[in-house]
Amino acid sequence: MLRFFTIVVALLLAGLPQAGATEAGWALLREGNQIVLLVNANAPGHGDPANFDIDNCRTQRNLSERGRQQARRIGALFAARAEPVEQVYSSHYCRALETARLAFGDRLVEPRDSLDSLVRNPEGADEAKKAVIDLVRGYSGSGNLVLVTHPENVEALVGVRAREGEAVIVAPHEDGLVVIGRIVFN
Template sequence: MTLTKIKRRTILSLPFAFIASQTHGSEQGWRALAQGEAIALIRHAQAPGTGDPANFRIGDCSTQRNLSDEGREQSRRLGALFRAEGIQVARIYSSQWCRCLETAKLMGLGPVNELPALNSFFDNASRGPAQTQELIEWLTRQDQSQPIVLVTHLVNITRLTGIVPRQGEIVFIAPPTVDEIVVIDRQTV
């Protein structure tokens, strides 16, 4: 299998860099995650619609686009998949959006920590470069002794990797280095 590499300066200088993953659902991503050699990025589970209503407020789910019943079931399936692949517990970080927090909680892999660097910038793309840089810097400081799972949004994953993920899709990346993001694998649920 060929790993896909993308230079950091490319990520930050283009609105969306495109790369095609060479794999879909192989064991490489799971093995790397278990060994501390990968980070799992997950786009939140099924939430009908696009973006959020004009009255959107963090912390008030009634103002947001939320998971459907199918999305809740998909979140539980995500957690079951992690456990089936040997990941019983992980460090879970989530966007502060309710659909991401609920996805992360329903996975049942451990306490969910809010991380603003994972928040959507769909309605304000100009925040994308700085927020992506903040996320990369945060990732480079993380201890990989326990699997790390990040639940976020399409725009965040696309900006970081060039991949346009489906709702509930997992994208495995190697821990970022100074100048590149390496996509190891992808898995859909």
């Protein structure tokens, strides 16, 4: 019995840093003028089919119903807990665009090549990373800026692997970006 309680307490304590980090992330977003790298919501599988066509959603890995619900929940939480989202840039991939549109509405969403998956274009990775860093450095709005992209892009930009639907709050630092907060959407 004692072992059971020890395991339960350990599991509860293990969740506290993540919960604390999520609350700290929301505190940053309430200040406004933050940059968020948001990984697309749940899209089952890995990679895209061999017949991948960026202009044809039927040839891509797309959001599941759970992913669509997750995207709507992300938008509702942003609306309730953060300063307004001023602009949303998204990868052209259907799963990223759908995440952005379900969460923040069509009028704010603008596709950007630099947010497309780096896996598909490794030769252009350095140029894409530079474009995202320049975008972050140049942002001067009062609301939050959301960049909907892919886990591999977040990892290339800041060195952390984010989960589907996770928000990584970043700031410019020296020649790149640094993580200043994270929000995990369950």
